[in-house]
Amino acid sequence: MARRLALLVAALLVAASLGACKSNPTDEIVIGEFASLTGGTATFGRSSDAGVQLAVNEINAAGGLLGKKVRVVVEDDQSKPEEARTSVLKLLKQDEVVAVLGEVASSRSLAAAPECQRAGVPMISPASTNPKVTAVGEYIFRVCFIDPFQGSTMARFAAETLHAKSAAILRDVKNDYSVGLADFFRDEFTRHGGKILTDVSYSEGDIDFKAQLTAIRGVRPDVVFVPGYYTEVGLIARQARELGITVPLLGGDGWDSPRTVEIGGAAANGCYFSNHYAADDPNPVVQSFIQKFRQKYSEIPDAMAVLGYDATQVLADAIRRAGATDGRRLRDAIATTKDFPGVSGKITIDDERNARKSIVVLKIDDGKVKFFSKVEP
């Protein structure tokens, strides 16, 4: 009996140690990705993962990077911040990835970034907009706008282009992206002499906004700023029109998804939102991406997918330029990304490791999203 027990323990130890020292074959470049594939925000995680996978397939089809195949290890953080950290630790220590892609939600990026920083492994977030994310350290980057830029751009758009003197804000209180955008919109709009008549909120997941919209209707604003995600925006637009609110609704890149127009229907017409790119942009980079995405997934890509794709491509470009995958050189290469032709615009990484891109303002007209204007950084 004792012998059997000893054998069992020995077997377990061997198995554990085998599992532990997993050295990557040297003919592969392993990158890590953490995303919310399950849980409350699974729809965003899956979108960004779709973009990443498409990019990796493309890169491998074209011969890989530095003569090696690229393998992406995806970990699900279940929409929880502490799981994000654990997932990233696993990627760093077990899979020994050379870089990490993630996450869409700023809260999960903030939970995981310190580990990447500590390990000296570059992390590129596709869509986290909280300024604090890249402030964690010099190894943390992002390829999207930060809240101040988008929020204030839309405020200026409202004041100068739409000549709005007053606005109402309907923010998603559960979502720091929405809260951040709303705050910066507020600041910039009032700086332009506009008045914020009311600032009400909803929670991610709500389906009834009539109470808040009725209050908004009562104050008669010139525009309504709805910096939320497409998951709610469609319904908000619909219910706003039902209640008789005819003024334009404004939003941010969280609106970018075919669902906005699908769920919003005719109610979405006459609304504007800021985004990284316009789907009707004849630029071949944009068009070929949309085509490839539709071919692989039978769906029109949304902002998360686009950014996931671009984050991967920026990383690949940096690996090529660095000619290496070790942390320091890769980090420096990413930091010097200049005018990279991403789907979401020409990406230049600035000194704060944020992406400097132009913003496009899109208008929804006749059930279609159309390019309206461009704003340079």
Add this chain to the structure above:
Amino acid sequence: MKQLASAAFGVAALAALGWLLDRYLNAYYLNVLVRIGINIILAVSLNLINGFTGLFSIGHAGFMAIGAYTSAAVSVYGGPGLHTALDPITGRAGADLVLLTVALAAGSALAALAGVLVGVPTLRLKSDYLAIGTLGFGEIIRVLILNLDVVGGARGFTGIPALAGFSWVYLFVVGTIVTVHRMVRSARGLAFLAVREDDLAADVMGIDSTRFKVTAFLVGSFFAGIAGGLFAHFDAYLHTNSFTFMRSIEIIVMVVLGGMGSISGSVASAALLTLLPELLRGVGEYRMVIYSLTLIVLMLTRPQGVLGDRELDLRPLVSRLRRRRRQEAV
């Protein structure tokens, strides 16, 4: 005196082990070990309320949240002041020790207070209503915290000093287990079980069921607050998404699986249910489906959990091994 000496020895050994692990163990493994520890504290403290006293509380995450955010706020806002005052006397490390102690004390005290505030009014409710009532409290707490900008709100609470590691967490693991064990596995502790079985009968027998229920809530939420504070100072970041009622349910699954009335059961299942998702990362998509099926199957086939009311007793196994060895020697 001997107890004090062995306790001091234990603490020193734990500190040494923690230091060693921190230096030499893969950070991912260390992370999992620490999370196991935090989950053990949560499971054992919940078992006191749900398992031993029979109060079906689904709001444990709320108490954890209170502990987490309170202690984090103390560290973030009180930390600098404390450091300026104490650094010259105790040095940075010493001041950190004091800071974490104060933070944890504040967090757990507030959590315990919340436990009493929640417990007292809901005690007279029947089990299903108590369940929904505590669920409600958990949600209210979460929504309140979400709207408090001073602790980050929707953006999350950053800047929390990472003061808690293996040693601190396992110090409290031992503390929780010893405390709960002392409470329930004693002559007086039988009162908890009496209240669980039939509180009316217990009252008739002269046991103040209300007092025992409140005590269970108080101690249970106290340790949940400790777990929260350790969680905050280990992850160094807080967001209310970590304290939803799904978290409460996950802890309940641990308690139910291990056996509602078995401390060692809770320890084992907390460890298992923290480890398993890591080992099963490949099938992550199906994790929650597997969880829910396990819950259903468990309730249908063995609702008392693996250990039921008993504790894990290795003595028969040990004596069998001894006998075998003696036989082999002969």
Add this chain to the structure above:
Amino acid sequence: MNEFLQQIVNGIAWGSIYALIALGYTMVYGVLRLINFAHGDVYMIGAMVAYYAARALLAPETSSAAAFFALLALSMVSCGALGFLIERLAYRPLRRAPKLTALITAIGVSLLLENGGQLVFGPDPKFFPQLLETHELFPGSGIVVTNVQLLVLAVSLTLMVGLQILVFRTRVGTALRAVSYSAEAASLMGIDVDRVISLTFVLGSMLAGAAGVLVGLSNPKIEPLMGIMPGLKAFVAAVVGGIGNIPGAMAGGILMGLSEVLVVGYVSSTYRDAIAFVILIVVLLVRPSGLFGASLQEKV
């Protein structure tokens, strides 16, 4: 004044959804003393069934009352079947077990439906087909009421009345009431308790399914986790009205909808989700038997 009336309309419309879900909850609780956590998820399945059926069977952009009622019937039947299955497989074996065991199982079933739903349907939100054209009923009055909102209210009221008639004017209903007072005594009187309980589940789930379709129609975004919050809040509504009481569930639902909308409209929108639970706790502490419930000797 206009705004206030509009908010009242909003509240009643929203509340009638809660009422519809609450009816099913209260029925099951009345008979089985079990909080069927999975109820909110059956509601989600109802919406999903109608969504996929519409996509498979109807031409896009179909908008007809016939199509709507056909899909409504289909959803109700499917959910009834689902409810039957759940009761049979997960709850019946635990009839004699302690309350907590059944409660935990109910939580398990709920999680299974939610996460299974995410796997099967995908976590992304879906656009529910506009089976009925929405139009305002009193244009120009300044108060917006749509035909769909009125339909939801009408269906809720009709089902409530139907349920009341069933429970108080039919033999089946008498059996149901008997089982809710004492299952043992009822079985001694020759009532097939198993069949009655199954029937209760089927009925309750059918109501949940109907609610799912109606919500899809009035708020056309559906996704696998859509049942969690409405489910919980509908349970609160049932408690507020008096658990086990059918008109109570209706009243509770409307009341919940109104309070939510009025607080969001006039006080603060940030605490919307918490409002329901605050109401619950207040009711549980002050008048646990609810508005219409009978005061029980036994402590609740």
